[in-house]
Amino acid sequence: MIDPGRIGIDAGEKLPLEHAVAWAARNGVGILDVQLDGGDNAFTRIDAARAKAIRTSCERDGIRLGLHTSSAVNVAELAPLVGDAVDAYLKAYVDAAAQLGAGWIVVHAGYHFSSNVSRRMEAGLERLRRVITYAETKNTLILLENLNKEPPDAEVHYLAHTLEEWRWYYEKLQSPAFALSFTANHAHLVPEGVEGFLATIPLDRVREIRLADCFRNGKEEHLSPGQGDFDFPALFHALDARGYQGHFTNAFGSLDDMLSARAKFAAMP
Secondary structure (H helix, E strand, C coil): CCCCCHHEEECCCCHHHHHHHHHHHHHCCCCCEECCCCHHHHHHHCCCHHHHHHHHHHHHCCCCEECCCCCCCCCCCCCCCHHHHHHHHHHHHHHHHHHHHEEEEECCCCCCCCCCHHHHHHHHHHHHHHHHHHHHHCEEEEEECCCCCCCCCCCEEECCCCHHHHHHHHHHCCCCCCEEEEHHHHHCCCCCCCHHHHHHHHHHHEEEECEEEECCCCCCEEECCCCCCCHHHHHHHHHHHCCCCCEEECCCCCCCHHHHHHHHHHCCC
């Protein structure tokens, strides 16, 4: 059903960046998602020479590299100085993408603490506008991801986890440097469900669809296919019927789990 060549792997920080690229090349993975926040992968530790070597490896082996910012960094930050640091963090990801030749950067809308929600949403929207404007100058694509719900009694809640909230952002952000990353398993956790999201979102603005298993209206989990009740064949059929041409990214378990799932997805009727 799905060409495995369209299915990428979220390596996160599981391997040093050079090793992740080499692993992808050895295993025929042409789409690789990485995070540049910690250890040797921190963008502050990637100098020009190292970035050039990684970019050369990706180009040689036909690997499309994408970056994924941390959802723990609050894009909706209001505090003085801290908000400036979030701006600097996002800008640094754009600079890193330009150095590495990464095709996209997944970002988030931030989170709130059940107070000042509207102020936080406005702050996050303006911060996203700023990084998108900067990305335009670097020929880099920003992808806004729909995040996961938290339990109703949790103190912290992610923004843009419902269809209504995600739509509030993406309808206000119009730029050739901006598109969407749809995490299908996050949609499975909320009442709208995958069908509700697919019936509403502008699929022509979606460049990536992220995959993991979980349970309907359940809690945030990134399970391997078959460990939850997510209907992957139904998703693939719906996307095919709507003409989706973008890539997919497996985001669950170990590297081997995600690698083996590519073949399982490709074999689904």
